[in-house]
Amino acid sequence: MTKQAERIFVKGNEAIARGALAAKCKCFFGYPITPQNDIPEFMSSAIIKAGGDFVQAESEIAAANMLLGAGAAGVRAMTSSSSPGVSLKQEAISYMAGSEIPAVVVNMNRGGPGLGDIGPAQGDYYQSTRGGGHGDYRHFTLGPATVQEAYDLTIRAFDIAFRHRTPVLILGDAILGQMKEPIVPWEPENIDDEPGRDWCLDGKTPDREKRLLKSLFLQEGELAGQNKHLQAKYDAWEELTECEQFETEDAELVICAYGSIARIAKSAVRKFRSQGKKVGLFRPITLYPFPSKELKALAEQGKRFLTIEQNLGQMLDDVRLAIRTVADSDFYAIYPGNLPTPDELEEPILNSLEGK
Amino acid sequence: MSEMNEKLVFDRPKSVIDRATHYCPGCHHGVAHRLVGELLDEMDLAEKVILTTSIGCSVFLYNYLNVDAVEAPHGRAPAVATGIKRARPEHFVFTYQGDGDLASIGMAEIIHAANRGEKISVIFVNNTVYGMTGGQMAPTTLIGQTTTTTPAGRCMTHEGAPIRMTEIIASLGGVAYAARGSLDNVKNIRKAKKYIKKAFEFQLSGTGFGFVELLSACPTNWKMTPLAANERIQKEMIPYFPLGVFKDVSEEGGIC
Amino acid sequence: MSRIVVQEDRCKGCLLCTTVCPVDIIVQSDRFNASGYKVAEVPEADADKCTGCASCATICPDVAIKVYKTPKKKKGE
Numbered sequence: 001m002t003k004q005a006e007r008i009f010v011k012g013n014e015a016i017a018r019g020a021l022a023a024k025c026k027c028f029f030g031y032p033i034t035p036q037n038d039i040p041e042f043m044s045s046a047i048i049k050a051g052g053d054f055v056q057a058e059s060e061i062a063a064a065n066m067l068l069g070a071g072a073a074g075v076r077a078m079t080s081s082s083s084p085g086v087s088l089k090q091e092a093i094s095y096m097a098g099s100e101i102p103a104v105v106v107n108m109n110r111g112g113p114g115l116g117d118i119g120p121a122q123g124d125y126y127q128s129t130r131g132g133g134h135g136d137y138r139h140f141t142l143g144p145a146t147v148q149e150a151y152d153l154t155i156r157a158f159d160i161a162f163r164h165r166t167p168v169l170i171l172g173d174a175i176l177g178q179m180k181e182p183i184v185p186w187e188p189e190n191i192d193d194e195p196g197r198d199w200c201l202d203g204k205t206p207d208r209e210k211r212l213l214k215s216l217f218l219q220e221g222e223l224a225g226q227n228k229h230l231q232a233k234y235d236a237w238e239e240l241t242e243c244e245q246f247e248t249e250d251a252e253l254v255i256c257a258y259g260s261i262a263r264i265a266k267s268a269v270r271k272f273r274s275q276g277k278k279v280g281l282f283r284p285i286t287l288y289p290f291p292s293k294e295l296k297a298l299a300e301q302g303k304r305f306l307t308i309e310q311n312l313g314q315m316l317d318d319v320r321l322a323i324r325t326v327a328d329s330d331f332y333a334i335y336p337g338n339l340p341t342p343d344e345l346e347e348p349i350l351n352s353l354e355g356k
Numbered sequence: 357m358s359e360m361n362e363k364l365v366f367d368r369p370k371s372v373i374d375r376a377t378h379y380c381p382g383c384h385h386g387v388a389h390r391l392v393g394e395l396l397d398e399m400d401l402a403e404k405v406i407l408t409t410s411i412g413c414s415v416f417l418y419n420y421l422n423v424d425a426v427e428a429p430h431g432r433a434p435a436v437a438t439g440i441k442r443a444r445p446e447h448f449v450f451t452y453q454g455d456g457d458l459a460s461i462g463m464a465e466i467i468h469a470a471n472r473g474e475k476i477s478v479i480f481v482n483n484t485v486y487g488m489t490g491g492q493m494a495p496t497t498l499i500g501q502t503t504t505t506t507p508a509g510r511c512m513t514h515e516g517a518p519i520r521m522t523e524i525i526a527s528l529g530g531v532a533y534a535a536r537g538s539l540d541n542v543k544n545i546r547k548a549k550k551y552i553k554k555a556f557e558f559q560l561s562g563t564g565f566g567f568v569e570l571l572s573a574c575p576t577n578w579k580m581t582p583l584a585a586n587e588r589i590q591k592e593m594i595p596y597f598p599l600g601v602f603k604d605v606s607e608e609g610g611i612c
Numbered sequence: 613m614s615r616i617v618v619q620e621d622r623c624k625g626c627l628l629c630t631t632v633c634p635v636d637i638i639v640q641s642d643r644f645n646a647s648g649y650k651v652a653e654v655p656e657a658d659a660d661k662c663t664g665c666a667s668c669a670t671i672c673p674d675v676a677i678k679v680y681k682t683p684k685k686k687k688g689e
Contacts, residue, residue: 027442053442057435058468065432065465069439072426073406077443095429201406201424201440203447212418214427366669366679377674381649382626386673542632542667575626582626 007184012147012176013038013080015183016106017046019154020078024191025104026052027070027077029063031085034118035174036108039080060085064092064105071101072213074200076158080106082174083124084115086132093167094133097230098215100199102161104154106170108177109259111336120174120260121336125314128171129288136227138234140168141287143258145244147181153285155188160240164233165199171287173310175260175339234289241291244283245298247273251280253353254298256307256319258284261334265308267342268349279349287315292322299323306352308345310334369393371402373422378413382582384539384572385413388481389420391549392452395556396423401448408437410453410462413487417452431462434469437476448559450477456486459495459519466525473530473564477555480521480567482597483574491577495519498592503577518596522569526602532564534603538571540589544599551601563605571597614664614681618652622676625649629668629677635661638668 010018017039020028028047030040044054057063063079070077081089086107096103109124111117131137140160144150150172157168204210217223246266248254257265262283272279282298284291299305299322307316307329319329332348334340368374372393379385396402405423409415411430418425428436433451441449458466458480469476485503486492492505496518500509510518526534533555537548548570555566571593575585616638623645629652630638637658640650654662664681 027439029439055438055442055472058464061432062435062438062465062468065429065435066439066442068428068432069408069426069436069441070443071439072436073440073443073447075443077439091429092432095427099427101426201426202444203404203406204422204424205403210422211424212427213425214418216415216427362680362682364678365664365681366666366677368675372675376622376647379673381624382628383673386675387671390675542670545670582628583631586628586631 007182009180009182010147011038011178011180012150012172013108013178014042015147015151016080016154016170016172017042018185019151020104020158021046021050022185022187023076023155023158025076025078025158027066027075028052028054029057029066029077029079030054031057031060031063031081033060033082033085035110035177036080036082036106038177039106060088061091064089067103067105068092068096068101071096071103072099072201074197074202076162078104078106080108082108082110083112083121086124086127090127090133093139094131094135094137095215096167097131097137097139098135098226099213100165101167101213102165103167104157104161104170105167106172109171109173117337118174119337120310120339122173122259122261122310122314123336124171125287125309125311128169129290129318137230138288139166140164140237140289141171142168143171143285143287144176145259145263145283147176147179148183150176151183151185159188164237166233171259173260237289238293240286241289241294242285243291243294244281244285245294246281246283248280248282248298250278251303252278253304253306253349254280254282255349256282256295256305256315256329257309258287258315261308261310264340264342265345268345271342271346272349277353279353284315290318290322292318295319295322296326299327303327304352304355305329306332306349308332308334308348310336369397371396371422373420375420377420378416380576382573382575382585383413384483384570385481387539387545388452388479388570388572389417391545391552392479393421394549395553396421399553399556399560401556404446404448406440406444406447406449408433408440408449408451410451410457412454412457414452414454414481415488431457431460432465433457433462434465434474434476434478438469438472438474441474441476445475448556450479450556450559452479453481454487455480455482455484455494455496459521467528470525470565470567471528471530473532475559475562475564477559477566478568479552480569481572482521482569483572484518484593485574485577487574487577496521498596520597522567522602525567530565531567531603532558532605533566533601535567535601536569536571536597536599538589538594538599540571540573540586554604569597613660614662614679615659616654616662616668617678617680619676619678620645620651621647622674623649623651624674625651626673627652628671628673632667632671634665634667635663637661
């Protein structure tokens with residue numbers, strides 16, 4: 001990796017678009033929905049200038065299926081949307097998981113259920129980490145918390161997608177998408193952006209067998225075999241978990257939070273530390289695979305836990321699964337439509353710290 | 357008798373794999389597959405083809421054509437083909453879809469791919485019924501036709517009228533070519549092949565979207581013998597779904 | 613003369629071929645293939661009537677018919 005020194009001041013949405021271009025994304029398929037519109041708007045000219053192609057699709061369904069087509073052809077491609085639109089993309093995501101087609105999907109999580117609102121929310125955690133569509137599958141999910149991380153993880157998402165032949169979801173929210181921060185863009189080296197891998201569709205030449213990407217397996221035992229193969233792939237991802245630990249070493253209470261909420265919680269942790277209170281933060285960066293081993297290691301040191309999410313308690317399940325043999329976690333819900341300040345988190349943190 | 361001079365004048369095209377199909381006796385999918393295969397051979401396309409199959413009986417087309425293929429979700433083949441073509445503009449991309457797939461669940465995808473003028477070709481097999489799921493009403497089911505979901509026959513006031521896709525597609529700006537053929541007799545089959553060839557040529561020249569509808573029989577779900585089903589195409593389908601070329605930009609001076 | 617060869621394991625007995633033969637020589641045989649279909653055939657007595665027009669092969673949904681044609685001798689040859 002070679003860092004370019006120049007800093008730019010951009011929204012999280014634009015950082016994702018720029019990260020995709022740095023990762024040599026060649027096709028973008030978009031559809032308008034707030035709060036992610038900056039991504040297709042930026043891409044509509046930038047990706048064409050970069051020699052790629054942009055389509056404003058007729059729906060999120062179509063955009064995700066265009067992504068399936070481009071991925072099947074072995075070309076780096078991306079789509080972005082927000083919660084209601086991502087529900088529509090689940091059809092293609094399930095097919096891509098079943099057919100092992102690589103692609104990058106962005107969800108700038110907004111309030112729900114239904115049309116919800118257009119503010120920040122984390123209500124799509126279950127959908128993002130349990131497969132989301134029909135059938136028995138998982139996909140990689142990355143949860144950036146800063147604009148720089150949004151840029152970095154987008155580059156990483158393409159690498160994971162093609163290395164593991166899987167859809168990869170980048171789960172942000174309205175705060176991340178709409179907030180401007182300075183970032184340092186960089187270009188990854190050694191990107192394998194030349195198609196010609198041994199699975200992708202590039203025309204059957206006489207020297208090879210025809211290639212077929214499908215998720216229909218009707219013969220006896222065939223689907224079981226495919227799903228076992230997928231299971232082995234997902235199991236191997238457990239080596240690829242990533243998390244940020246902030247002041248956890250001597251912490252009595254560890255706050256578990258991801259994305260924008262983790263960032264706010266981090267400010268609260270700083271404040272408690274300045275008062276000499278032993279609070280730390282555990283922030284999963286890979287939401288699937290979830291960094292269970294890392295979290296369990298903290299639990300084994302006898303720490304207490306408080307999960308804070310902007311939903312009714314979803315990642316809480318993963319936290320509890322990780323630490324279930326040694327500890328439990330308290331939970332504090334932040335409701336959509338309101339952006340908490342670090343001060344608002346003080347009371348729940350204090351309560352957990354004192355075991356109330 | 358001089359068998360020395362004998363020539364093999366009709367044989368399986370190279371692009372069609374030598375295996376039995378899963379189709380029922382008298383089903384016209386096999387004819388449509390063979391026409392496509394003959395053209396892939398004759399136009400030397402096999403090495404640059406990426407096929408997008410749909411959902412329905414024809415999903416297994418990928419088992420019968422010796423080309424690279426991807427399986428699209430129900431109705432989404434034109435969107436998947438759009439993605440492939442945008443990713444690999446130098447390849448030859450076509451979809452093969454039935455009437456339930458294309459004219460019902462996939463209506464948005466086919467209309468917008470056509471209207472954008474995607475440089476792809478679409479083979480649309482219309483047999484007025486959902487075949488693989490057991491003979492339910494399709495958007496193209498004729499008025500009065502009994503299906504498993506219209507046991508008393510399709511009723512205009514309850515189910516609406518059968519959709520004429522080629523006419524709709526021909527009305528869209530990005531379309532270079534739209535034609536409807538039939539697979540019920542030798543003359544029509546030969547003409548249908550010419551239509552498909554023309555649609556393929558419009559993709560190769562980068563002109564625009566090509567669409568060919570093929571009226572086909574589904575004896576099993578029509579509950580008819582293959583011969584009676586074949587006759588139904590002339591008697592009932594062609595009067596409602598007229599044959600011919602509905603749009604050909606080479607005769608109109610092209611699209612911008 | 614011309615002739616057709618029906619690949620019997622592929623024939624599904626739909627009989628579409630019998631409807632398009634201009635000399636009307638294709639019939640359903642008494643033979644069943646492994647799939648249980650009664651296959652189409654040209655009885656030997658009619659074999660020399662085949663014109664090699666390939667209509668039967670053109671309508672066959674199962675690519676089960678091959679057509680061989682012998683060029684006609686020009687008059688006077």
